[in-house]
Amino acid sequence: MKRVLVTGADGSIGRAAAIGLYADGYDVTGLSLRYDHVSTADRPLVGDARSPDDVAAALDGVDAVLHLAAIPHPSLGTPEEVFENNVAATFNVLSQAGQRGIDRVVIASSINAFGVPMNVNPVVPAYYPLDEDVRADISDAYSLSKSVDEQSARMAWRRWGTNVIALRFPLVKSRKDLLRFAAKAESDPSIMAREGWAYLDLRDGVAAIIAALESSVTGAHVVGLAADDVLIDRPTDELLREYAPTVPVRRPVAGRDALVDTSRARDLLGFSPRYSIHNDDHTVSAITS
Template sequence: MATSLLVTGGTGTLGGHVLPRLRAAGRDVRVLSRRARDPEPGVEYAAGDLLAGDGLDAALDGIDTVLHLAGGPKGDDVVAANLVAAASRAGVRHIVYISVIGADTVPLGYFRAKYAAERAIAESGIPFTTLRAAQFHDLTLKVATTMAKLPVLPAPGGLRWQPVDSRDVADRLVELTVGAPSGRVADLAGPEVATLADLSRAYLRVHGKRRPTLPVRMPGKVGRAYRDGDNLNLDTAARGTRTWADFLVERTAEPAAAK
């Protein structure tokens, strides 16, 4: 199979939505994976380690466009530097990167690494497209599930999110990947803004649970950044269509349908 498109992070949550959309758009895809996998219709796999830089030259052989979805709690800056170096050697002509809203404003290591990755790509000399998105519903669900296990629901003052559905992000990324390099494009957030406590209460209601609420104050620079809304884009972000309530209803219905 001949393909000119490499996807990193193609086996993750977002990749699981992106790959079928790329196939529906008529694109054959090569996916960078940490271990060898058998090919699927329209999808081949190349083994490589982005953090160590191993296997990247072979994975990028013949590739024109890279959709960089791979990310983790740390090391995204190192991963991007390794990918950019290999992409330059391979003559890649377009890198599409998914980042996070607030990458340059929220004083946390995860955001700093994302911003460093943005800069590495933008300064590489390779034409690029960067999309910043809000926190996914999937991450919000993990946080809400964890908080719901506590006897008292923490309510961090001023902590607001704009959770976006990963399928909405996948739709936008496919548009950008099959299009021309566009630099940094408009951010993508969810259709609603809510406090983390309200998002967790919605989760509890769907599951027929209640918890008393304990207001807490986030200290220091991080707390100030969140209270100031540095993790939000209330003005210029494009908005997804699927709400947190829609997502919760779907996820609640899935286990019931499986029984």
């Protein structure tokens, strides 16, 4: 694997991924509707991930694909726009990559794929820690689009034998932006209760992407991601008692333990998060390793 296509290349994760891939020795083709930032991709292209012609041109000489292009929140378009854009782009990229015999595609799914965090109804998760099999309850177009994207990944594997990893990203930002977001969330922790106060440092997001691209695992897999701790600077069991008292907890929690099960990321991809906003850039495990 030498050249990787990154769709959504001018988004925050896309830009960071292009930098990380370049640093690891990969050639990068970028595809974005526009570029508002300088791109490190050696082949930056302007185009739409929904367009067969644009994606076909972008796939020239590509060995693997990182598909990030999407409308990232239900508030950024009508339900029809959000759903149609995200599902059409993912299916177009997967189908064209599959027909070209490209062996590996990594797509951006979301912690919202099971629907509860953005649900308009007063629902709660079936249990904590959240895992990839938690029961879905979807009431918004964005969450539905991510759920369908995961199904599209399975279809691509069955139809073309394309190996697809769908990464369920939580809140992903730089350390500076995470600290800013955490300060706001501290004033009302209930706003993140249904996603288990999950977050991921952008550097860990890039590391997970590269691990997925370089993985030898076959098939189509959904992989949940999160830091090893919660975003709020309070004990996890205290947060649960106050903001999610009715949700079953399947394993004991201590300190600021995370409420997302990331064992599949470790087992399939060999990935474990390194960074925490609570410990001077690194988690304890990273410092002692």
